[in-house]
Amino acid sequence: MQLHDVWFVLIAVLWTGYFFLEGFDFGVGVLTKLLARNRTEKRVLINTIGPVWDGNEVWLLTAGGATFAAFPEWYATLFSGFYLPLLLILICLIIRGVAFEYRHKRPEDRWQTNWEHAIFWTSLIPAFLWGVAFANIVRGVKIDQDMEYVGNFFDLLNVYSILGGLVTLTLFTFHGAVFTSLKTVGDIRDRSRKLATQLGVVTAVLALTFLIWTQVSRGDGWSLIAMIVAVLALVGALGFNLAGREGWSFGLSGVTIAAAVAMLFLTLFPNVMPSSLNDAWNLTVTNASSSAYTLKIMTWCAAVATPVVLLYQAWTYWVFRKRIGTQHIVDVH
Template sequence: MELHNVWFVLIAFLWIGYFFLEGFDFGIGILTRLLARDRAEKRVLINTIGPVWDGNEVWLLTAGASTFAAFPEWYATLFSGFYLPLLVILVCLIIRGVAFEYRVKRPEERWQRNWETAIFWTSLIPAFLWGVAFGNIVRGVKIDSEFEYVGHVWELLNPYALLGGLVTLTLFTFHGAVFAALKTVGDIRGRARQTALRVGLLTAVLALAFLGWTQIDSGDGASLVAMVVTVAALVAALVANQAGREGWSFALSGATIVAAVTMLFLTLFPNVMPSTLNAEWSLTVTNASSSDYTLKIMTWLAVIALPLVMLYQGWTYWVFRKRIGTQHIADPVH
């Protein structure tokens, strides 16, 4: 396999890891408004991701940096053409991180309520916009012969991309609800399972429509297999959730994300950003990649660094594996 193909697979792997981990992270943020009944339960939900949310975002930084180094033409066209939505996502992630840290710095109810509102919106907006962005990447955008995006930002809000945004929003919320059921005890655990069922059923309808549209438009045999796996994993996650098997349900909801994102990358390859103006102007793994020498250096760095990062993050999740409930929430110290 040529190195530019290897790096396409590695970048797909990084995005899959990011959506798997940040998916339930965003879902928990959304559920602070939909699931929690009081401030104590909001603290329980936030504490389930407290030790790991910043580590989850490392996958986004790594995916972006890898795209910049391995496929500079893809990076340049993507970040210039999608500048406004990506800027909104970046601002949300910054505010979200500040909200996690500053929420309990003062005891006033208004102060804490405002930061909790910020956590909700800065989780919901990126969860939606990532689906819109990847919907447009797969569908294709207006790229000219100079590999520059010549469309208008509002053209990114087309029906296919908006449906993709709804899919990621509901899927991440479902993933977060399953994670909440896995990580909590008491009444909130049961309500998390009920929420997962309702959101999961809605997700199944939206995902089937979006993935079916994708398959009809640009799919092949491999993407069809990935689509079947996605739907089967989602249905199995719902069944496991109803049976009270939270561990299996979380693993299967994660498998749903893995299979769905895999399908998108399968339909995309060998393109990295199709042109709707002329197929010959599309960015591909060949014309958008860096030199072989650059890719060789990056490959050696990835072989050394990536396993270490994964081991460290896995250890973090193992250390903070226990369930928590409102009885474990201590009074804040200001």
């Protein structure tokens, strides 16, 4: 295995980590409208992810930076061709971070309500658009012989990509509901578990349709194995959720996300961004990668920094591992 192959795998791992961690972040944000009945319950939901949401976003920065350094042609084509949806995601992430910090700064009802609306929409929109973006990457987009995207925004809106967006939206919301039941006590815990069951059924139907479509159009034996793992893990997550075993359910919903992302990257390889105009114009791990020396330096840096980041983030989750409920929310006003 050459270094550009190694970095393709590492980037897949980074995106997996991002969707696993930020996935339940987005899900909890969406649940502030679907699950919470009052402001106190919204505060409970927000407090479950309050200590970790910003750390989870580090995975996105690392994935983007690794793509830029390891596969500059992929990065350039992706971020120029998908400029509008990625810009919208970026704006949402900025507003979302501000909303978490500013929501409690003033006691006025209108002030807090507006920021709560912002949290909901800036969680829902990226959760949908990430699915649209990755579905288009797998499906192939209009790339010419100069490695440039020559389509337009509306070319990215097709049945397959919209289905992909619905899958990530429902899967992340299900993941967030399971996380909520894992991190809360009392009535909100019971209601989140019931809602997770409903969301899981919808997710299973959409995900199975999308994964089968992907497998039939671009899959091979390895991607089929990943698809089977994703489906079995989702079924297991639903089963453990019904049994009240939130830890197992959350772990298996994470496995579902990881297996689904693995399937998408397996259907891509050795391409990183297929061309729908001509297979000869596909961006591959070979023609889109940096020099061997650059990849070698990156590998040494990653070997040193990655364990430190993982240990720090694991420590954060350990410190804030306890459940919370409405009885823990103090009205500071």
